[in-house]
Amino acid sequence: MLTPKRHALILEELSNKQMITIQSLVDLMRVSESTIRRDLSELEKQHLLKRVHGGATVVTQTKDEPTVQEKKQRGTTEKKEIAQYAAALIEDYDVIYLDAGTTTYEMIPFLKDRPITVVTNGLMHLDLLQQYHIPTYIIGGKVKDKTGAVIGSVALKQLEHYHFNLAFIGTNGVDVSFGYSTPDPEEGDLKEKALTLSDKRFVLADHSKLHTKSAYRFSELKHATLITDRLLEEDREAYSKLTDVLEAMT
Amino acid sequence: MLTPKRHALILEELSNKQMITIQSLVDLMRVSESTIRRDLSELEKQHLLKRVHGGATVVTQTKDEPTVQEKKQRGTTEKKEIAQYAAALIEDYDVIYLDAGTTTYEMIPFLKDRPITVVTNGLMHLDLLQQYHIPTYIIGGKVKDKTGAVIGSVALKQLEHYHFNLAFIGTNGVDVSFGYSTPDPEEGDLKEKALTLSDKRFVLADHSKLHTKSAYRFSELKHATLITDRLLEEDREAYSKLTDVLEAMT
DNA sequence: ATCAAAATCAATCAAAATCAATCAAAAACA
DNA sequence: TGTTTTTGATTGATTTTGATTGATTTTGAT
Numbered sequence: 001m002l003t004p005k006r007h008a009l010i011l012e013e014l015s016n017k018q019m020i021t022i023q024s025l026v027d028l029m030r031v032s033e034s035t036i037r038r039d040l041s042e043l044e045k046q047h048l049l050k051r052v053h054g055g056a057t058v059v060t061q062t063k064d065e066p067t068v069q070e071k072k073q074r075g076t077t078e079k080k081e082i083a084q085y086a087a088a089l090i091e092d093y094d095v096i097y098l099d100a101g102t103t104t105y106e107m108i109p110f111l112k113d114r115p116i117t118v119v120t121n122g123l124m125h126l127d128l129l130q131q132y133h134i135p136t137y138i139i140g141g142k143v144k145d146k147t148g149a150v151i152g153s154v155a156l157k158q159l160e161h162y163h164f165n166l167a168f169i170g171t172n173g174v175d176v177s178f179g180y181s182t183p184d185p186e187e188g189d190l191k192e193k194a195l196t197l198s199d200k201r202f203v204l205a206d207h208s209k210l211h212t213k214s215a216y217r218f219s220e221l222k223h224a225t226l227i228t229d230r231l232l233e234e235d236r237e238a239y240s241k242l243t244d245v246l247e248a249m250t
Numbered sequence: 251m252l253t254p255k256r257h258a259l260i261l262e263e264l265s266n267k268q269m270i271t272i273q274s275l276v277d278l279m280r281v282s283e284s285t286i287r288r289d290l291s292e293l294e295k296q297h298l299l300k301r302v303h304g305g306a307t308v309v310t311q312t313k314d315e316p317t318v319q320e321k322k323q324r325g326t327t328e329k330k331e332i333a334q335y336a337a338a339l340i341e342d343y344d345v346i347y348l349d350a351g352t353t354t355y356e357m358i359p360f361l362k363d364r365p366i367t368v369v370t371n372g373l374m375h376l377d378l379l380q381q382y383h384i385p386t387y388i389i390g391g392k393v394k395d396k397t398g399a400v401i402g403s404v405a406l407k408q409l410e411h412y413h414f415n416l417a418f419i420g421t422n423g424v425d426v427s428f429g430y431s432t433p434d435p436e437e438g439d440l441k442e443k444a445l446t447l448s449d450k451r452f453v454l455a456d457h458s459k460l461h462t463k464s465a466y467r468f469s470e471l472k473h474a475t476l477i478t479d480r481l482l483e484e485d486r487e488a489y490s491k492l493t494d495v496l497e498a499m500t
Numbered sequence: 501a502t503c504a505a506a507a508t509c510a511a512t513c514a515a516a517a518t519c520a521a522t523c524a525a526a527a528a529c530a
Numbered sequence: 531t532g533t534t535t536t537t538g539a540t541t542g543a544t545t546t547t548g549a550t551t552g553a554t555t556t557t558g559a560t
Binding site for chain 2: 002003004005123126129130133135136137138139140141142143145146150154155158161
């Protein structure tokens with residue numbers, strides 16, 4: 001019996017029962033205990049089962065990080081407030097840059113049927129933008145796993161051909177001294193470049209992002225207006241000294 | 251027994267069972283073990299099966315559960331045959347251009363985990379390409395409503411930065427005198443450009459597209475190899491005079 | 501809880517099966 | 531005819547297998 005066949009059989013047995021003994025597999029497949037042991041070791045290395053004394057059990061599905069798809073469904077009220085506020089800054093016939101990310105995604109419903117042009121590196125944005133009949137340009141380049149963003153040198157270079165009236169950028173961290181930051185340098189470079197290409201520059205960050213730093217700074221505070229949902233009284237002064245701040249409160 | 255006959259038989263056996271031993275093939279075809287080994291090696295090089303110790307297994311062996319994405323719309327058998335045939339032409343470490351469209355979409359499952367790079371203007375392709383861990387570059391430019399294609403002058407210009415080993419292009423019409431054609435000129439221009447940038451050029455068209463013309467010709471027949479599912483005897487001669495033709499038949 | 505028997509384990513090794521490489525004979529070709 | 535391609539047998543190398551070893555874990559009786 002071929003090795004993959006045995007492996008398939010083991011996994012099938014395992015999904016039927018929740019647990020199997022080595023002896024039962026020996027009887028089932030008429031091979032030696034050693035062979036079964038080796039099979040189980042291999043399958044365990046592939047995280048397809050978990051070995052236990054005398055047999056094996058199914059592996060509890062490790063839930064990986066929530067995909068963008070999931071994240072965007074639970075858009076918080078705060079994010080929506082920020083998004084609506086930001087969208088109100090756009091005037092007819094503007095050309096805007098919409099960064100990839102969940103907060104900027106929330107802006108799209110507020111752009112419905114408006115006579116504007118959107119340029120974006122966010123692949124997840126495209127469906128909704130099309131649905132709302134908003135003329136859209138996608139930045140070309142390397143497609144980043146999972147996050148649905150376009151990044152890399154090609155994207156950076158291509159961005160240089162554009163000019164924007166407004167740029168809306170997402171961020172992972174906002175810090176008074178460190179500035180705006182994000183985990184991925186390649187994404188950061190793109191954010192930085194987009195900011196330099198725009199007349200008016202905005203960074204969107206709900207209050208959970210304030211006072212946190214990510215690995216890579218893509219801009220100082222003063223280079224872009226911060227749009228957030230609410231500020232503590234003592235923060236307001238500190239931030240306002242360094243940059244324009246807009247508070248999206250209803 | 252002729253080599254192609256053996257290969258066809260092996261693939262048929264494989265699709266019936268999911269897995270075959272070399273010995274069973276030796277008995278079935280009355281040829282030597284060596285010959286079978288050579289056959290399997292060759293078929294593996296074309297990614298039509300996977301060799302394992304003692305035999306071979308099917309490649310589309312989805313050990314992972316079929317994703318929603320994957321089965322959301324199963325293409326026709328003809329399209330899949332064309333797609334599989336086309337995918338077998340790709341060698342490791344190739345950089346390929348994958349045109350937007352349903353036929354080229356069907357190629358993606360056959361590219362799973364292969365060490366290649368894909369460049370595409372098809373937004374619909376991206377999800378599946380990411381799922382299969384294929385390094386992907388998206389062409390930037392205007393996003394066309396609904397069809398999920400990127401087109402326009404920006405896309406055209408950006409395409410020029412690339413060079414491909416192989417280009418796979420979809421088409422709406424194939425006509426002996428008129429050539430390859432498509433309804434949208436902007437899409438057509440992109441197809442034409444992609445063809446000029448590639449070492450090897452292929453146009454994919456199932457038999458329903460033969461002998462039909464669309465509004466806009468993007469290439470003469472002779473500039474690209476036609477891959478189709480089946481040809482009428484009288485057509486074969488006519489087409490073969492004008493271009494290379496590959497028939498994806500099982 | 502403690503201990504010894506039983507069961508299970510990982511590691512090792514030699515036999516068996518399978519493999520890739522080679523080469524000469526057979527077949528196909530021109 | 532001579533040349534090229536395909537085939538099948540043979541070689542030694544590699545992989546897989548099953549038995550055996552002593553170590554470790556579990557079991558069950560005290």
